[in-house]
Amino acid sequence: MHFVDLAKQYKTIQQEIHSAIDRVFQNGVYIGGAEVEACEREMANFLHVKHALSVNSGTDALFLALKALDIGPEDEVITTPFTFIATAEVIANIGAKPIFVDIDPRSFNIDPEKIEEKITKKTKAIMPVHLFGQAAAMGEIMKIAKQHRLFVIEDACQAIGAEYKGKKLGAIGDIGCFSFFPAKNLGTYGDGGLVVTNNAHLAEKLVLLRNHGSSEKEKYRHLILGTNSRLDAIHAAILRVKLKFLNRWNAKRIEHAKKYTKILSLVPEIILPVTLRHFNGKNFSHVFNQYTIRVKRRDALRKYLADAGIPTMVYYPLPLHLQPAFSYLKHKKGDFPESEHTVREVLSFSIYPELSLKEQRSIIQNIKKFFAK
Numbered sequence: 001m002h003f004v005d006l007a008k009q010y011k012t013i014q015q016e017i018h019s020a021i022d023r024v025f026q027n028g029v030y031i032g033g034a035e036v037e038a039c040e041r042e043m044a045n046f047l048h049v050k051h052a053l054s055v056n057s058g059t060d061a062l063f064l065a066l067k068a069l070d071i072g073p074e075d076e077v078i079t080t081p082f083t084f085i086a087t088a089e090v091i092a093n094i095g096a097k098p099i100f101v102d103i104d105p106r107s108f109n110i111d112p113e114k115i116e117e118k119i120t121k122k123t124k125a126i127m128p129v130h131l132f133g134q135a136a137a138m139g140e141i142m143k144i145a146k147q148h149r150l151f152v153i154e155d156a157c158q159a160i161g162a163e164y165k166g167k168k169l170g171a172i173g174d175i176g177c178f179s180f181f182p183a184k185n186l187g188t189y190g191d192g193g194l195v196v197t198n199n200a201h202l203a204e205k206l207v208l209l210r211n212h213g214s215s216e217k218e219k220y221r222h223l224i225l226g227t228n229s230r231l232d233a234i235h236a237a238i239l240r241v242k243l244k245f246l247n248r249w250n251a252k253r254i255e256h257a258k259k260y261t262k263i264l265s266l267v268p269e270i271i272l273p274v275t276l277r278h279f280n281g282k283n284f285s286h287v288f289n290q291y292t293i294r295v296k297r298r299d300a301l302r303k304y305l306a307d308a309g310i311p312t313m314v315y316y317p318l319p320l321h322l323q324p325a326f327s328y329l330k331h332k333k334g335d336f337p338e339s340e341h342t343v344r345e346v347l348s349f350s351i352y353p354e355l356s357l358k359e360q361r362s363i364i365q366n367i368k369k370f371f372a373k
């Protein structure tokens with residue numbers, strides 16, 4: 001059994017992918033052009049935003065978002081220590097300081113109650129992460145941002161298609177960032193990313209930044225310093241095929257999650273992932289990039305399942321403030337107790353759309369067996 005079997009999904013859309021790739025090869029335009037533009041239009045429509053700009057990766061999406069907002073040395077950006085490293089890495093790489101705020105252990109997302117105490121004169125932005133596919137507390141976060149005149153950059157890399165009170169995640173803050181890494185809910189067969197905004201000025205700047213500060217209209221005239229961060233036409237074509245299936249695939253993930261939750265709720269030792277009700281409880285408020293439980297005997301359960309041939313993952317084993325790469329921030333154990341407690345208890349089970357009934361049954365049976373011992 002694989003934790004995520006990406007080839008299974010490929011086989012269901014093989015014909016369409018082949019003809020999309022062939023179309024790109026035949027057209028002879030491999031960077032930019034009509035394919036990329038069409039992909040961006042379709043993404044903008046899907047996400048209900050004015051501007052969707054494709055880039056090289058989710059990491060670049062976050063980096064260019066900060067750059068477009070002129071965030072740099074001397075600035076502080078508030079984020080969560082319980083996320084993939086890229087979120088805080090880009091803040092540090094642009095020369096700003098990541099300021100961590102502990103999580104709400106129920107949602108695994110940044111605790112809005114603890115944000116204001118971390119705001120200083122240097123704070124420029126809040127970067128919430130919609131971890132595992134569930135919205136951060138965007139209502140509270142937007143309110144705080146407005147009061148203190150801060151930008152909001154949503155790290156929606158794990159949450160494409162999810163909503164918060166009827167709005168698509170990524171479309172609520174000043175800028176939203178997505179990743180098309182293969183194992184994300186919408187992934188290509190390689191790297192890719194997307195930046196979205198409703199602000200025309202920011203969109204214009206992002207277009208320049210991703211292409212060496214040069215606009216398509218005037219080649220070899222460089223208005224600002226940018227970089228090379230473009231989505232290849234071939235990935236744009238692949239994503240156009242896959243976008244049409246995203247709602248169906250997300251619905252599948254939600255269906256798997258319901259099944260896990262229904263049966264595992266009978267195991268008292270397990271704390272199940274909650275879809276917070278005040279985010280309106282609608283179908284797509286959590287799109288389950290991961291199905292993550294909390295359990296005291298995590299490592300023993302993980303080993304038991306591995307011995308039975310069932311792969312699981314720990315997202316994430318170490319909070320960012322205790323990562324060697326961030327030792328210069330001089331954090332210590334105990335600084336963010338909820339995150340530190342969480343990393344010892346989290347365990348994620350397979351939840352990709354093509355996971356079969358039989359496979360899920362076997363995962364659930366083995367979990368039950370472990371606790372029955």
Ligand SMILES: *Cc1c(COP(=O)(O)O)cnc(C)c1O
Nearest residue numbers: 057058059084086157158179181
């Ligand atoms: C995947 C991911 C990223 C980075 O995306 P890449 O496309 O791999 O660069 C950033 N933040 C979060 C929360 C992610 O899950």
